[in-house]
Amino acid sequence: SAVISQKPSRDICQRGTSLTIQCQVDSQVTMMFWYRQQPGQSLTLIATANQGSEATYESGFVIDKFPISRPNLTFSTLTVSNMSPEDSSIYLCSVERLPANTGELFFGEGSRLTVL
Amino acid sequence: GQNIDQPTEMTATEGAIVQINCTYQTSGFNGLFWYQQHAGEAPTFLSYNVLDGLEEKGRFSSFLSRSKGYSYLLLKELQMKDSASYLCAVRDQDSNYQLIWGAGTKLIIKP
DSSP states (O other), X not given: XXXXXXXXXXXXXXXXXXXXXXXXXSSOOSEEEEEEEOTTSOEEEEEEEETTSOOEEOTTOOTTTSOEEEEETTEEEEEEXXXXXXXXEEEEEEEEOTTTTSOOEEEOXXXXXXXX | OOEEEOOSEEEEETTSOXXXXXXXXXXXXXXXXXXXXXXXXXXXXXXXXXXXXXXXXTTEEEEEETTXXXXXXXXXSOOGGGOEEEEEEEEEGGGTTEEEEOOOEEEEEEO
């Protein structure tokens, strides 16, 4: 198993500001995934963070709005930029159980953002 | 297109059995997963099916029929701690093997 630490666990933010969420894994992983989970809805993949290259974004998500850093194999950040109330959501970091490509994911506890 | 359907909410009694259904439509099916998510917590892995049939793991079992695009999660001897959301997810090889998630079924256990 993997232990994933995310912070902040929750925050209340003002419209127009930006917030960076940090994700730390206790082991080296190739890919880290960032998800969004809006109330009562399914998990939506925002992007896949690869070490040493740019993140791969899913349809509907762009780098200017959700810049991602992946400086090493155990750490990643997701920034939610120029926030609006529609960005209020839970943001989850996850990694895949090794061996890779099994589909089993470990999740961080999530960062619950409320934008006023 | 891709679509995953599961009931929004179900209620069951402690000690009973409940079956949570999931139907899916994907172009490149490559496995189906069930996750449990307690309120305010992260999802945790429950089961994985890639071949037709039943996979049993303690009180939980998961069934898959690929020809019908159908799966169910069976929970036996329900306990109050089983109150949670249960998420069905399908891996799609035509989407770079990413998981496509259902909206989840909120299971309420009553004494």
